[in-house]
Amino acid sequence: MDAFVSRKRRRISPTDEEETKIACLAEEESTDFKLAVLASLHPDIDHSALLEALLASNGVVDAASEHLLRAGSNKSPSKRRNTNSITGYQSTISSFSLKSKTAEPGAYVSKKPSAKKGKTLHLYSPEDIETTTPCSIIHNFLPPNEADALLHELLKEAPTFKREKFRLFENVVESPHTMCFYVDSWDEAERQKTEYVYNGSYIADVRKTLPEMRNVAVKVQEAVNAEIQRRIQIYYPGGQKLKYQSPDEWKPNAAFVNCYDGGAESVGYHSDQLTYLGPRAVIGSLSLGVAREFRVRRVVARDEDEGESDAKNGHFPGTIASSAPTRADAEGQISIHLPHNSLLVMHAEMQEEWKHSIAPASAIDPHPLAGNKRLNITYRCYKASLHPRFTPRCKCGVPTVLRCVQRKRENRGRYMWMCHANYTPGQEGCSFFQWAEFNDDGEPPWAKGVLGAKEAEGVAGSAT
Ligand SMILES: [Zn+2]
Structure with a gap:
């Protein structure tokens, strides 16, 4: 387990590419992965303290580890401080008097409230969500009977879902929720099992999309395409799609279904893999059952000069127009509340520039059909040109x-x-x-x- 830390410390004047690669290896792992590394190095320190150290170190594991070692001689004050700061406090959007109905291109930014570092901004309304994050939401997406039918279908499947496993040096770590992968035919499922590689191996269990899921996919497709066009018109510079974003109609042909059974089940901060989706991917995410918090935070470039416009660099179209937020503002987290039967669209700027998570919940309101479970279908569009035989x-x-x-x-x-x-x-x-x-x-x-x-x-x- 020490290999991870010592590899990063060893600096033998790497080339640009090597340095980038090392930095990316360290920075782009999911938070779950990093927490697992930290937990293996500091088995006596609780989860929230590990997370706090990781956030305080901008996600760099060895810096977080050193921080924890330094705090180690003085353990209890450090833990107490960490517990307080991770709780943060709740801000509500009502204090920001947004007027997004009059939003014009570029207005997105000047009107958006800021999420301060170490604090959580809670968002509920579609207007607040789309002006503040790269997501838009449609509440009560399906007619209630269709949502219930879909939920029933998924509840029947959920007990067979598996935890995702990944290796952490000599240890195998499991994801803190269960999931399953669906594609539109058994032929395609067979191809997925034998041709598509995920984290260096194949998915053993790929299933054919269920009937209700398939019916709903048609509606999701229509809604997501409309949302993409609306977002381009209102929020992207010049009303143009982003560079690298596909101009084609979004057609879902694969879906990961996640099950979060009880408030303790969660997923740490991560970006979705773009390997088969390509750059600037759009994902449609339908939530059913227990309402949970979907948390997002923008990834801030290291060494970024405060006050410099990101738009000028061409990296973040649609996110920053007039005044760049300070790094602290940009690293605050935003909580989007996802009730039963809501469709969240993660737009094209999401995966490259933001990370997302499902936060553990200390208390949940049980759902009449789903009990303690939240089920979530993430509809995706795999690109033919990114089939693994070509990459x-x-x-x-x-x-x-x-x-x-x-x-x-x-x-x-x-x-x-x-x-x-x-x-x-x-x-x-x-x-x-x-x-x-x-x-x-x-x-x-x-x-x-x-x-x-x-x-x-x-x-x-x-x-x-
Ligand atoms: Zn290799």
């Missing part, structure tokens, strides 16, 4: 993972292909790294060659 392979012979530089300023927003075999129990990784190139519509250089003529035409020519 670069690492020295392990495994299709690589697509990642985006989130923190290191010089390369922020650049994409890269990296080995991810080392996350799989029983496998070692290699050091493979390659910058990833995409055209303005988010297609890789090989897209035209590998897709059928019709698809390639759609890829190249539909910039409407």
Whole structure:
């Protein structure tokens, strides 16, 4: 377990790419992963203190570990302080008098309230959510009987869901909730099981989308496309889609279904993997059962000068127009409340620039059908051009993972292909790294060659 720490400390004048790679390895792991590393180094320190140390160290595990070691001789005051600051206090949006109905392009920013570091801003209304975060929400999305039918269908499946496992050096760590993966046909499920690599291995259990899920997908598709267009019109500079965002219709063809059984089940801060979705991906997330808090925070570049406009750098279109928030503001977390039968759209700026989580809840209101469970379908659109037979392979012979530089300023927003075999129990990784190139519509250089003529035409020519 010491390997993680010592590898980062060893600095032998790495090249730019190596340095970026090292920084990314350290920074872009999920919070669960980092917490597991910290927990293995400091088994006697409680979870909230570990999380606080991690946040105080900007997510850098070895810095957090040193912080904890320093605090170790003086354990109880440190823990008490940590407990207080992690609780934060609740701000409500009503004090900000937003007038988003009159929002014009760019207005997004000047009117948005700020989430201060160490505090949580709680958001409930669709207007507040879309002006403050890269998400939009539709409450009461389905007719109540359809939502209930879908919930029944998922509740029947949920007991067979599994915890995701990943390796942490000699240990295997499990995700703190269960999940299952669905695609639209058994043929596709077979391809998923044998061709698509996740964290360096294959998913053994891929199922065919259930009937209610399939029916609802049609409605989700319609709503998400409408939300994408509305967001482009209102919030993106010049009313244009983002660079690398697909101009094509969003068509969900894969879904991860998550089950959070009771308030203790959760998922730590992370970004969703872009390997098969491509850059600037949009995800539709339908919540059923117990209402839970979806927390988001913006990732702030290291060494970013305060007051410098991010929009000028071209990295964060639609997020910062007039005044850049201070780093502390940008690192505050925002809590979006997700009630039963709500559809949350994570828009194109979400995965590259923000992290999200489902926070553990000390108390929940049981749902009449679902009891203590929240079920959540995340509808995704896998790109034909990013099938693993086309993407670069690492020295392990495994299709690589697509990642985006989130923190290191010089390369922020650049994409890269990296080995991810080392996350799989029983496998070692290699050091493979390659910058990833995409055209303005988010297609890789090989897209035209590998897709059928019709698809390639759609890829190249539909910039409407
Ligand atoms: Zn490899």
